[in-house]
Amino acid sequence: MKHVAPSTIRRLSLYLHFLEACALEGQETVSSRALAEAGGATPAQVRKDLSFFGSFGRRGVGYPVPDLAAHLREILGLGRTFRVVLVGAGRLGAALAHFEGFGDRGFRIAAVYDTDASKVGARLDGLVVRGAERLGTDLEAAPADIGVIGVPAASAQGVADALVGAGVKAILNFAPVRLVVPEGISVKHVNLALELDALAFALRDGSGR
Amino acid sequence: MKHVAPSTIRRLSLYLHFLEACALEGQETVSSRALAEAGGATPAQVRKDLSFFGSFGRRGVGYPVPDLAAHLREILGLGRTFRVVLVGAGRLGAALAHFEGFGDRGFRIAAVYDTDASKVGARLDGLVVRGAERLGTDLEAAPADIGVIGVPAASAQGVADALVGAGVKAILNFAPVRLVVPEGISVKHVNLALELDALAFALRDGSGR
DNA sequence: TATTGTGAAGTGGTTCACAGCT
DNA sequence: AGCTGTGAACCACTTCACAATA
Numbered sequence: 209m210k211h212v213a214p215s216t217i218r219r220l221s222l223y224l225h226f227l228e229a230c231a232l233e234g235q236e237t238v239s240s241r242a243l244a245e246a247g248g249a250t251p252a253q254v255r256k257d258l259s260f261f262g263s264f265g266r267r268g269v270g271y272p273v274p275d276l277a278a279h280l281r282e283i284l285g286l287g288r289t290f291r292v293v294l295v296g297a298g299r300l301g302a303a304l305a306h307f308e309g310f311g312d313r314g315f316r317i318a319a320v321y322d323t324d325a326s327k328v329g330a331r332l333d334g335l336v337v338r339g340a341e342r343l344g345t346d347l348e349a350a351p352a353d354i355g356v357i358g359v360p361a362a363s364a365q366g367v368a369d370a371l372v373g374a375g376v377k378a379i380l381n382f383a384p385v386r387l388v389v390p391e392g393i394s395v396k397h398v399n400l401a402l403e404l405d406a407l408a409f410a411l412r413d414g415s416g417r
Numbered sequence: 418m419k420h421v422a423p424s425t426i427r428r429l430s431l432y433l434h435f436l437e438a439c440a441l442e443g444q445e446t447v448s449s450r451a452l453a454e455a456g457g458a459t460p461a462q463v464r465k466d467l468s469f470f471g472s473f474g475r476r477g478v479g480y481p482v483p484d485l486a487a488h489l490r491e492i493l494g495l496g497r498t499f500r501v502v503l504v505g506a507g508r509l510g511a512a513l514a515h516f517e518g519f520g521d522r523g524f525r526i527a528a529v530y531d532t533d534a535s536k537v538g539a540r541l542d543g544l545v546v547r548g549a550e551r552l553g554t555d556l557e558a559a560p561a562d563i564g565v566i567g568v569p570a571a572s573a574q575g576v577a578d579a580l581v582g583a584g585v586k587a588i589l590n591f592a593p594v595r596l597v598v599p600e601g602i603s604v605k606h607v608n609l610a611l612e613l614d615a616l617a618f619a620l621r622d623g624s625g626r
Numbered sequence: 627t628a629t630t631g632t633g634a635a636g637t638g639g640t641t642c643a644c645a646g647c648t
Numbered sequence: 649a650g651c652t653g654t655g656a657a658c659c660a661c662t663t664c665a666c667a668a669t670a
Contacts (some may be wrong), residue, residue, distance in 0.1 A: 209622075213661065214615070219612035224558040225593075239629070248595065251629090252663060257629055267630040284614050285621035290509035307506055307592060309610040354616055362437075376662040378616040384434075384518060386457065396612045401518040403605045405430035405493050406423070407563055407587040408524075410603035413418075413496035422639065460651090469651050476652040477648040529656070540640060 216257055220280055222247035223254070227277040237270035260357055289314040293347070293369045293376070296358030297322035297330065297337040300382055303334040318352055323363070340370070347374035357381045368395075425466055426441070428470070429489055431456040432463070446479035498523040502585070504576045505548040505567030506531035506539065509591055513567055514542040519538040527561055532572070555582035566590045577604075 226246030230238055236269050240251040240258075242305060247254065258264055258271070281287055291358040292315050295303055301365040304310075310317055320332050330337045331412040338346070355371035357364050357379060364383035371379060381387055384401050422596055435455035449460040449467075456463065467473055467480070469490050474480040488497055501524050503510055510529060513519075519526055529541050532549040539546045548557070564580035566573050566588060573592035580588060583621040590596055593610050 215661075217615050217618050218611055220655065221611050222595075225610065241629090249643080252662070252665095253628060257452050258660080263631070265630050267668065270629065275529075277545050279465070283618075285617045286614065290613075290617060290620070299508070299515055300655090302607075303508040303512045307609060309613070314612050314615065346608065353620055354613075354628050363491070375481070378602075380612055380616060394616055396616055398515060398607060398609075398612060400475075400513075400607075401522065402427055402430050403433065403589055403607060404499075404518070404522065404524050404563075405428050405433075405495065407589060407603055407605055408494045408499060409426050409492075411471070411562055424639075450651090459641070461643095462639095464652060465640080465654080474652050475648065476646065478651050479651070592662065 210325060212260070217284070218352065219247040219249055219253070219257055220284060223257075223363075224277060224280040224286075227273055227280065230273045235273050236271055237266075238276075239270040240265075242351050243271070251301060254266070267358045286314060287318055290350040290354055291316060291318045291333070291350070292356060293318055293343070293352045293371070294320045294356045294358060295322070295340065295343070295371070296325045296356075297324070297332055298358065299303065300358040302332055304356060304382075305335065318350065319346060324358075334372045340367075343370055344374050347376070357383055357387075361385045421469070426467055426493070428456040429460070429493060432466075433486060433489040433495075436482055439482045440486060444482050446475075446481055447485075447531055448479040449583060452480070455514070462513060470580070475583075485491075498525055499563055500527045500559070500561040501563045502527055502552070502561045502580070503529045503565045503567060504531070504549065504552070504580070505591075506533070506536045506541055507532065507567065509567040511541055513565060513604065515542065524563070527559065528555060529582075529624075532568075534559060551578055553583050560584050563587045563589065566592055567594075568592060570594045 210346050223243050223246060226243060227238065235377050239368050240254040243254045244251045264276050264279055283327055292310065294304055297320050305317060305320060317335065320335050320337050321340045321343050322328060328339045355376040357367050359367055361383045364381060364385050365387060367390060368379060369385045372393055374388055377389065380396050384399050387395050389395055424475050426490050432452050435452060436447065437461060444496050449463040452463045455458045473485050473488055473604065501515055503526055506529050514526060514529060526544065529544050529546050530549045530552050531537060535546045536546050564585040566577055570592045573590060573594050574596060575595045577588060577598060581598055581602055588596065588598065591607050593608050594603050596602055
């Protein structure tokens with residue numbers, strides 16, 4: 209398959225979320241206009257996005273809701289469950305462990321780790337926090353797909369190395385540091401400081417963007 | 418000032434963070450190459466980014482660390498403190514309240530609100546959680562610059578409306594919904610579900626991106 | 627008439643390459 | 649020699665416009 213732009217993937221994900229909401233309401237079809245509104249795009253862009261992968265709609269009618277949702281899940285690779293390990297059982301880890309968006313969509317938190325002995329053994333959303341030193345052997349027995357890093361900046365790179373060593377191929381990083389990982393490992397950063405700076409910039413000259 | 422691309426702002430913010438680290442080490446100058454590495458860019462792009470706002474470097478030498486940092490703070494509008502109000506005192510709110518990235522850089526959390534009566538009165542990082550109904554009158558007395566939304570998706574739009582009504586011009590939203598706000602209000606979304614979908618896509622065919 | 631599918635045109639951000647200083 | 653500053657070339661994503669179809 210040809211290269212897909214990150215911005216396109218982002219929109220496809222938004223379309224899918226919207227389609228799932230439509231499906232719950234029993235809606236049969238949606239127009240590119242409705243999808244555009246949901247995805248922060250234009251109708252033309254929605255059609256371009258979708259036509260890149262196939263012809264899913266019917267002219268004069270729109271796109272069939274359950275059908276298109278299934279196609280998008282397939283395209284995004286959501287047709288299976290993902291084993292997620294969370295490293296960091298502090299306040300952020302607690303918030304993440306309880307986040308419904310994980311379980312809802314096939315992302316299953318398999319285990320939570322922390323280096324802090326005082327946190328090990330505690331319960332987080334039904335999971336017992338395990339010592340970080342077990343990560344390697346645990347994942348050897350049962351590999352994970354995604355690692356979530358919710359530890360302080362200083363220890364984030366070490367955690368990333370451990371995750372990569374344990375065979376994790378995708379990382380979601382909440383620590384405000386740029387992680388260095390080998391070729392072939394996907395990393396997504398969520399960096400609060402960056403978002404705040406962007407808002408500061410928008411507020412720059414009195415009125416917002 | 419002319420239009421600046423969001424991707425540029427993001428990089429400027431990364432350059433600034435790196436410069437601050439360099440300053441702590443007493444480094445005098447940095448090259449576009451070093452900045453590029455820190456910002457996930459190429460040296461040429463660093464120079465383009467910076468030259469858009471002026472000539473801050475010296476040919477053959479590089480960029481003076483403290484000087485460039487000051488310029489970037491000015492460009493990003495970080496030359497002042499920002500009053501931030503946090504709505505939502507749940508687990509996410511707790512994690513956000515303790516996040517050092519706020520206080521470090523002139524973003525001061527002025528107050529925390531929640532609609533849940535059982536949370537009102539509790540302490541979060543030295544702040545007492547206030548009832549959400551007070552938000553309007555509180556901000557009338559002391560306006561805030563930025564509102565952070567850390568409530569469930571269902572109540573996020575209501576909170577956004579309240580914030581906008583109270584004069585907030587910039588919003589950082591952690592709820593997985595697209596907020597509708599009037600022209601002139603800046604919104605930044607942090608959407609976990611989107612990041613997870615992007616990672617799923619990267620894992621799609623066996624190996625990562 | 628309503629709406630998709632898509633080649634073509636347009637726009638804007640990135641990379642190149644080299645002139646200009648130190 | 650080393651490194652910045654920048655116009656020009658390049659590339660990629662977006663928008664347009666209209667043919668195709670229900």
